[in-house]
Amino acid sequence: MDVREIIARRAAQELEDGQVANLGFGIPTQAVNYLPESVTLIMHTENGAFGFGARPSYNTCNSDITNAGSEPVTLLNGGACMSLATSLGAMRNGYIDVTILGALEVDQEGNIANWAVKRNGMWWPGIGGAMDLTYGTKKIIATLQHTDKKGNSKIKKHCELPLTGKGCVKTIITEKAVFDIDAGQLILREVYPGLSVQDIQNITEAEFIVSSTLKEMTL
Template structure:
């Protein structure tokens, strides 16, 4: 199982009935394919859609329907499409129960950097800042380390911040980490990964829960 699938599957376990959930592009949007049976959520995409479903089957995509990353989506019965102004009224109005966003870095203070690497061209922050400040809960999804093995979960972010002190939960391919008032708490490890391995590959200070579980994926 790829790191992307591990993360997407675990994200979906956070979904609860009747929640309005915004999915950012990348691994977050993939979680729409793994919503547990019997769980009914209202997925929102910032480009103007409410109540979308999983990725369509090959050959069944509608070119006019896409998520925040431009990937084809399905619309469930009762779904609606609208303009950006209405979409951001939902986000800024506090009507989103949770947002799931990717990140370049997060740190032990709940800060997140997910939009800019100095010296590299980027298209802009998009709706990230609005979502980080407007959603009731912020879940961050990212690989635990970069290609060189450097931790992406830091004591202090080094890249320009998108928002400060807003992250509630971090889901990586190695662990699930809760952001608390006292710092980061390791709650779960991926199958085949030990607590010691997670601690060794994490730059941030990690407290360890008394009952560390194995990720349900």
Template structure:
């Protein structure tokens, strides 16, 4: 599997039965394709939908159904669609159990930068700021390094922040890291990646437990 599928499959393993989960566009939305069939999760899209499902097959999409990134989605039995004010009432009201968002950078203090690179035109923050402070749990997914091999997991973010000290878990193509009061703890490494390699490619300081397991996505049963 490619790195994006690996990340999406690992994201899906964070979901628990009955959770309301918001998936940001990009890699997070792909997690909807890998929901275990024994877990019933209510997926929320910030543009106004509850209980959406996997990406439709090619040629079977409904032009009226899309997520916040404009990607086609399916709506499951019992789903609902509503306006933005209702959607953000759900988010700001603390009714989202977890959100999964992409990032440009994240650091060991749980800060996240995911909306602006100074000097470059970017569409803007969207609903990211609301989700970061409104969701009960914040999961960030991103590639571990940029195209030049520079770490995106930093000691301190250098780009404008979207929110400060809100991140709970970081999932990359190389590792899973938990943000704690003591610092960043390495929880898992990707298949074929060693702890030493993760430490080398990470600017942030990592706490290394005695045992760091490999990510397990092989047992995922698709709905």
């Protein structure tokens, strides 16, 4: 199981029956493929659809029905497509219960940076709909790899990249751990099987406390 699948599988477990859930670009789009069978909800995608399901087979996919990453999805019975303007309006106005977003960095205060890197003196590619989601969604779940390619922590004391949303993240999921954020406090809730709290401390810049109910991640 690769890193992206580990994160997507664990993120899917955060979704609850009856929710309206948005899946952002990148790793989050895969969560719908691992949704527990007991959970029935309405999936939303920023590019303009409510009521989509898991990835279809190659022979049944429709290139006009896609998620935020332009990957084919299944439009379920009762599902609806709409303009981007209508979709963004729903995102801003509180119709989404939970959003799973990919991130470049998150920090112990619940800030998230997921839209920009600096190249040739310029920030790009652009903030997109994530800004609307962090403003209008009740719960934000951030998904990202725990460290960058050089082994530097992406779970920061303070984000260094331009922010997408401030103080909005409630849960952080990496391939190594699951954290909650409560009242500005980062709380380690789960660790990947075989890892210790010390292992997580060694790769995490942010300061955190350990939950009294700490357990291993299940996938």
